[in-house]
């Protein structure tokens with residue numbers, strides 16, 4: 001008798017996996033190797049930026065009060081008493097009608113309260129003295145980059161769990177992080193199962209297909225920020241699959257299998273969970289694709305039994321593996337970022353289960369539009385490559401129409417969301 005599985009809500013499935021979330025360890029890596037890693041600690045300014053008042057222009061530092069009466073009819077002369085380039089500090093204290101030639105980035109000298117640009121003064125030499133003439137009033141504080149105007153000491157600039165991009169890297173350098181505290185990546189074992197699977201370099205033969213899910217999952221793992229441990233494709237053979245899963249349990253933090261998780265004669269994962277003594281958290285979710293997504297726990301490690309169907313496998317990963325990885329990497333926004341968009345193509349299929357449709361976003365005149373891409377079937381592989389979001393169509397409807405406002409989950413976004421997508425009360429299984 002075939003096992004009848006009871007589907008649970010997406011919301012419930014998400015809650016169940018998040019009960020097993022944990023933070024990774026911290027490791028310090030060279031700033032040269034920190035790109036795309038995740039900060040394990042918040043970044044707090046330990047000094048003001050800029051750290052001193054400085055000139056934003058090449059010009060002359062002056063006392064604005066000396067220019068009070070300056071105009072084209074009343075040019076005022078200043079004696080140039082020093083010159084400073086960026087990186088230098090003048091020891092002079094400006095006196096009445098004195099100026100210091102100053103370059104962009106140099107510290108404002110004592111006594112000066114403003115800078116006038118080179119282009120706005122006339123320069124000459126008279127009796128070996130350098131003189132400038134100013135024909136306009138300069139306001140106090142004009143043309144100064146003030147200490148702390150960018151950020152003040154003590155400000156929290158980035159939360160833990162932030163992905164390190166070029167801007168973040170610039171901040172790390174600004175605050176002297178030659179070593180950066182990042183979350184150690186979880187090692188995720190990937191096991192593709194199926195006697196029909198060929199390696200990527202093997203020619204097609206009747207009845208067989210190449211293993212694409214293994215590569216897809218590895219790429220999803222990398223996009224989410226974790227590292228992979230690859231296992232050889234496993235034929236549908238209980239003993240060899242059991243051996244591989246047992247090794248993966250020893251060698252990895254999280255294990256993902258693809259295929260063999262449904263109710264078919266050669267779907268051995270359910271039996272393997274029993275054999276290794278794993279606790280199955282769920283084995284059916286009220287969603288499509290990915291309804292067979294199974295998650296088990298063994299020795300506090302999560303084992304994901306993702307579907308063999310490529311689109312189901314893909315969606316199962318994004319909804320249930322990604323948040324565990326991102327949480328591990330210290331993010332407090334581990335879920336796919338959500339927004340809404342206007343549907344621009346009818347989607348007439350009745351919807352008993354909530355659908356996560358591979359879709360593409362369009363931006364026009366400040367609005368967001370969405371349309372499905374490719375064939376909406378779980379066994380389809382092409383649409384995954386064309387999708388940049390999942391359109392979420394809650395179950396219990398006869399379909400959706402052009403103009404409907406629908407939820408979408410962004411696949412390429414890094415900001416994430418602190419809340420997962422969940423069913424509103426009325427949707428049905």
Ligand SMILES: Nc1nc2c(c(=O)[nH]1)N[C@H]1C(S)=C(S)[C@@H](COP(=O)(O)OP(=O)(O)OC[C@H]3O[C@@H](n4cnc5c(N)ncnc54)[C@H](O)[C@@H]3O)O[C@H]1N2
Nearest residue numbers: 192194211212213214259260261262267292307308309312
């Ligand atoms: N009687 C029932 N049959 C099925 C049910 C069901 O509830 N009752 N569920 C269907 C649903 S929904 C899905 S999804 C699939 C899930 O199947 P499995 O996870 O057991 O996966 P397989 O049977 O091994 O393979 C399914 C499909 O995917 C292809 N595949 C497998 N691995 C890969 C890979 N690495 N790369 C590319 N393609 C792969 C495989 O050849 C099959 O075509 O079960 C339904 N059946």
Ligand code: MOO
Nearest residue numbers: 290291292312378
């Ligand atoms: O698990 Mo399946 O993806 O609903 O076809």
Ligand SMILES: [Mg+2]
Nearest residue numbers: 260262264267
């Ligand atoms: Mg199967």
